[in-house]
Each structure stands twice: as C-alpha cells, then as structure tokens.
Amino acid sequence: MPRLILASNSPRRRQLLTDLGLPYEVRLREVDESYPPHLHRAEVAEYLAAHKADAYRADLAPDEVVLTADTIVCLDDDVLNKPADAAEAVAMLTRLQGRAHDVYTGVCLLGGDGRRTVFSDQTRVYFRALSAAEIKFYVRTYLPMDKAGAYGAQDWIGMVAVTKLEGSYFNVMGLPVHRVWEELEKLDLTTLARTK
Template identity: 85%
Template sequence: MHLILASNSPRRRQLLTDLGVPYTVRLQEVDESFPAHLRRAEVAEYLAAHKASAYRAGLAPDEVVLTADTIVCLDDDVLNKPADTAEAIRMLTRLQGRAHDVFTGVCLLAGDGRQVVFSDRTTVHFRALSNSEIAHYVHTYQPLDKAGAYGAQDWIGMVAVTRLEGSYYNVMGLPVHRVWDELAKLGFPLAV
C-alpha cells in the first residue's frame, strides 16, 4: 500500500515524516465550504471526507489518500483561516484569556473503497494577551494560513498556551496517534 497525503501543510508533512510513514503528496483544489447546520467536530469530519471524495476516481487499488481539516471552535463559532490581518487580530482578541477547542477531522480513503473518517479534539487554554502581543504575532508571523489565526508551534504557542487537554499534534493539524492506529487497521505496512 502507498499513502498519498492530500495536503499542502508543511506541519502535516513533517508529522508524517517524523512518524516514519512514507508518503507522496498529491494536491487538488477543493472547495472548503460546509453546510451551515454542521457544528464543531462535524465540520472538520465533513471537510476531510469532502476533500477525500475529490481523489476517489484517481486512486489506484493499492493507494490510501489521507485528507485532513483543522478548525478552531470558540463556543459554537468556527474560526477558520482569517481572510486578512484585521480578521486575524479579531480572532486572537476573541481567543485570548479563554479556552477553546481544536478539532482535526481526518479521512483515510483506500483505493479499494474502504473509508474511515474520524476527528480528534484538543482543548487549548490561552492566557490573556495584550493588544501589542497580538499585533506583534500577526504582523511578524502572518498566520493567515492557520485556523483560528495561530499556530501552537509558533511564538504565540510559547507565550499564550498555558495548558492543553488532548493531543498537541492535533493542534498542529494531525492527530498522529489516531492516524497510526487507523492505518494499522487498514493493513498499511507500518515500520514496526
């Protein structure tokens, strides 16, 4: 079996590399809108499965495509990637001093038709941040490609994240512990 990573995320690439799972990147443009009635983990799972469906026709029988989508939820509001720096500042202003949930939905779609969709949740606690700290982060690190306008592996993770309940790697964009288990269930040849 051969794993196809359908993601342009450098963090997901690094996590799979560190996990020791060989993969090839294959990219396609996929619409990332979702039905308004979906909530929290449902959004992440829907988007992961939707992305995988775009690869279905092109998969060889011995290939497995991995798609993922990470969202940040403050209460029931989904905070996706900010459109610009002003929106990034607004998002971080809302998150500061509060706990929020990060959901990563994952879909593993095998060329033989088997499919598994799951999500993982991590609760992230942020300390209160000053306006100047938020502005510094947004202008220095340009987190426009990150759900919730932040990366836990960045400067803001070092100064703002006071506690995590769940997987740190899930916040980075891939719950590798669950991916490992699900690949094993699919019969993917893992290195141990």
C-alpha cells in the same frame, strides 16, 4: 502493499508523517472548503476531511490510500477557520485571548478499493490574556493567515499564550498522529515504517 498519499499542502502535516517514519507521496488539488451551516463542531472537521478525500476518489489506484485532514478552531459554537487577512487574524486572536477554546481535526482515509474511515480528535486549549501589542506583533511577524483560528501552537504565540492543553498537542498542529497511526495499522500501512 498499500501506498499512502497525503493530500495536504500543510508543512506541519508533512513533517508529522515524516516523523512517524511513514513513506508517502503528496498530491494536491484545489477543493472548496465550504460546509453546510447546520453542521456543529467536530462534524464540520469530519465533513471537510471527507469532502477533500472525495475529490481524489476517481484517481486512486486500488493499492493507494489518500489521507486528508481539516483543522478548525471553535470558540463556544463559532467556527474560526483561516482568517482572510491580517485584520481578521487580529480580531480572532482578540476573541481567543484569555479564554479556552476547542481544536478539532477531522481525518479521512480513503482507499482506492472504496474503503473509507472518517474520524476526528478534540483538544481543549487555554490561552492567557494577551495585549493588543502582543497580538499585532504575532500577526505581523508570523502571518498566520494559513492557520485555523489565526495561530499555530508551534509558533511564538504557542510558547507565550498557551497555558494548558487537554488532549493531543499534535492535533492542534493539524494531525492527531496517535489516531492516524491506529487507523493506518488496520490498513497495514505502518508496517512500511517498520521495514523502511
């Protein structure tokens, strides 16, 4: 029976897998998150997810499947990754406020037997206009430097700024669980959830 490995330090991804009822083990490794400049939107998220999975390839047992993911925020054609500091977070949110943007999460499932599946999901997010004071309050209080686009939809800013979503809310949180479940079913990993 395959064993699922989550290669992510994200507490949100851990919670989502737990909420699915899936047993998993966490393994962490530092991986460079740069990407070729010619990649566009969803390609960036998929490339980074696959790149992260490749870092685990040599260590996987034949019955293990590693799950890696990467979430990016795109405003027009600009990729907004994690801000370097509070000033960059404020700048990102200032650009996002009052506009719609796209969130892409790329996912890679890599088996110790060499099988690999890479996919992504897209959600359109609409922000209302925010004041400078609201943006600074959020950044100062919630420290969103570990989040693509400098915000978490599950945080205060998601409650006060997000007016509409087109697509999966969980994708914005960092894992398109409906797609992940479909792919894990193909690998017989969801049977673990049903027989726990």
